Amino acid sequence: MTTQRYLPPSALNPFLEGLPQTVSKRIIGKSVKGLPIHLLTIGTGNTKILMWSQMHGNESTTTRALLDLIPWFLKLSQAQLQKTFTLSIILQLNPDGAKAYTRLNANDVDLNRDAIDLTQPESLALQDLYQEVNPDYCLNLHGQRTIFSAGKMGKTASLSFLAPSANLERTLTPSRAKAMQLIVALKRAIEKELPEQIGRYDDAFNPNCVGDKFTQMGTPTILFEAGHVPNDYQREITRKYIFESYKTLLNTLFSNDFEHTTNEYFDIPENAKDCVDLIVSGVTIRNNNESLVNQQLAIQYEEKLEGDAVVFLPVMQFFATQLPLKAHKSITLPGELKNKEISFEKGEIIQNEDFERLLSI
Ligand SMILES: [Zn+2]
Numbered sequence: 001m002t003t004q005r006y007l008p009p010s011a012l013n014p015f016l017e018g019l020p021q022t023v024s025k026r027i028i029g030k031s032v033k034g035l036p037i038h039l040l041t042i043g044t045g046n047t048k049i050l051m052w053s054q055m056h057g058n059e060s061t062t063t064r065a066l067l068d069l070i071p072w073f074l075k076l077s078q079a080q081l082q083k084t085f086t087l088s089i090i091l092q093l094n095p096d097g098a099k100a101y102t103r104l105n106a107n108d109v110d111l112n113r114d115a116i117d118l119t120q121p122e123s124l125a126l127q128d129l130y131q132e133v134n135p136d137y138c139l140n141l142h143g144q145r146t147i148f149s150a151g152k153m154g155k156t157a158s159l160s161f162l163a164p165s166a167n168l169e170r171t172l173t174p175s176r177a178k179a180m181q182l183i184v185a186l187k188r189a190i191e192k193e194l195p196e197q198i199g200r201y202d203d204a205f206n207p208n209c210v211g212d213k214f215t216q217m218g219t220p221t222i223l224f225e226a227g228h229v230p231n232d233y234q235r236e237i238t239r240k241y242i243f244e245s246y247k248t249l250l251n252t253l254f255s256n257d258f259e260h261t262t263n264e265y266f267d268i269p270e271n272a273k274d275c276v277d278l279i280v281s282g283v284t285i286r287n288n289n290e291s292l293v294n295q296q297l298a299i300q301y302e303e304k305l306e307g308d309a310v311v312f313l314p315v316m317q318f319f320a321t322q323l324p325l326k327a328h329k330s331i332t333l334p335g336e337l338k339n340k341e342i343s344f345e346k347g348e349i350i351q352n353e354d355f356e357r358l359l360s361i
Contacts, residue, residue, distance in 0.1 A: 005234055005303070005310040007060035009035055009095040015067055016040075020074065028090070029125030032106035035095035037125050042073055045084040047253060051139035052090035052126060055111045055210070057097015057104070058303070059143030061226035061235040065242035066091055066141075072247065084254055088133050093122050101305035112140075113206075115213040130214065137182075137253070138221040139246075140211045143235070146228040146277055147300070149326055150199035151269025156328055157199035159190060159241055160225035160271055164211035165203045172262060178220035180265035181258045182249060187268055188260075189248040190241055194229075199271040201225065222249075228275075230328040233301070233312055233361050276317055277301045278359070279327035285319050286343040295319050297342070298327070299359065302349065314350045314359040316342075331358065 016025065016038065024041040031037060053063040066089060073081060092098045096106035104110055105120055114123040130138075148157040163179035165171075172180070187198050201223060207213050211221045224245065229237040252258050278299040285295045297319045301312035318325070340354050350359060 005058075005060055006101055006305060006308060007054075007063055007092075008099045008308075009092055010099075012038075012091055019070075022074065023070075028129050029121055031094065031096045031122055032120065033096045035099070037093060037095060037122065038091060039129065040070065040089045040091070042070060042087050042089070043082045043085045045082065045086050047084055047137075048086045048088065048133055048135045049137045049139065050088045050130060050133050050135035051141060052093045053141035054092040054098050055094055055122075055126075055140070056142060057092075057094045057099070058101045059103070059141075059226070060098070061143045061239050062141035062224055062242055063091050064235075064239045065226070065246060068239070068243040069246045072243075073250075081250055081254060085250060088129065088135065090126070090129075093126055101303070101310060112142075112210055113208045115208050115210045117208075126210065130219075135219055138211070138214050138219050139249075140221060140223045142223065142225050144225040144227045144271075146328060147273045147275050148199060148227060148271045149274040150197055150271065152272045153274050153324075153326055154199070154269055154272070155196045155326075156230060156275055157225075157227045157271050158194050158197040158229045158238060159227055159245065160199040160201055161186065161268070162201035162203060162211065162223035162225075163265065164209065164215045164221060164223060165205040166212070166216040168205050170203055170205060173215070173218075175215050175218050175220045177262050178258075179215065179222050180262045181260045182220065182222060182252060183268070184260040184262075184264045185252040185258045186245050186248055187264075190244060193244075194241060196269075197227075197229075198268060199227075200265070200268040201271055228328065274324075274326055276323075276325050276327050277329065278314070279323060279325070279330045280333060280358075281330065282333040282338045283319070284339055284341050286341045287319075291341060293338075294321070296321060296323055297344070298323055298325055299350070301361065312361045316344060316346055316348050316350060318346070319344050333358070
């Protein structure tokens with residue numbers, strides 16, 4: 001099974017074909033380019049949970065964690081959960097984006113901004129399924145970029161959650177409060193392993209976002225964002241924590257143990273964009289015909305699909321002696337490279353043989 005960031009729909013075929021008879025499989029719609037949108041239904045319980053992943057095609061971590069969750073849930077040892085829950089799972093809502101490794105669908109539409117207009121076939125498939133299932137809970141599964149810190153100048157946001165607002169006033173409607181309480185349970189369970197690395201998203205109401213709309217319609221909905229763990233660019237470690245979160249969510253609902261205070265939800269630090277991938281110190285930068293020695297250079301990796309792998313290209317972001325940013329990794333140039341000039345161009349990929357090995361992931 002693939003463990004890579006790039007997870008095209010074809011990579012899921014062996015998994016789908018290997019599922020036991022007890023799993024109900026159905027195609028609920030087609031993408032813009034005609035790819036099937038698969039629905040898997042497992043469990044026979046009265047509590048219905050609808051979850052969809054890869055609504056943004058290049059966010060595969062939560063999908064890979066579903067590939068862990070499904071066989072775990074189907075084990076004999078989970079018979080109680082199987083009798084309690086019915087899980088309706090869409091592994092890839094945006095198969096065209098998953099294939100092309102893009103956030104958007106094949107019409108360049110952000111499916112998470114199409115909840116009101118429903119202009120895309122993928123949006124309609126999800127909306128129809130929501131009406132049909134009438135879920136008790138929804139999980140909106142995403143991945144986030146490496147720029148996010150858990151709080152201002154905080155640590156890397158390795159996991160983030162949101163209980164979306166149901167109205168402009170962001171009131172604590174019963175469904176929103178329930179989603180918050182569940183997030184508190186997730187945070188409590190995971191924070192021992194990821195201290196200060198759990199963040200919370202901005203809760204400005206946007207009914208074009210699917211989570212906001214479903215919360216407004218009365219379904220507690222949780223946004224999951226699989227983030228970065230330093231050095232884990234394939235996000236296999238994050239995948240493990242997302243899998244933990246799924247299991248915790250089911251066990252919490254099963255034991256009905258989530259009457260936590262919603263105040264604790266607001267204690268989770270709100271995400272800020274204060275991180276960069278790499279800060280290199282001791283760089284000589286050519287700028288406006290001047291040679292500036294001993295500078296710091298901030299680098300952000302750009303993801304690009306090459307063949308069937310995602311490559312990470314180092315892009316120049318900022319330089320200064322004092323950067324108001326936190327880096328996932330910091331290095332100092334070895335002596336022989338300190339005098340090699342780099343001309344700084346914000347947004348340019350560094351293509352310099354001398355630095356290639358140092359900057360590669
Ligand atoms: Zn997303």
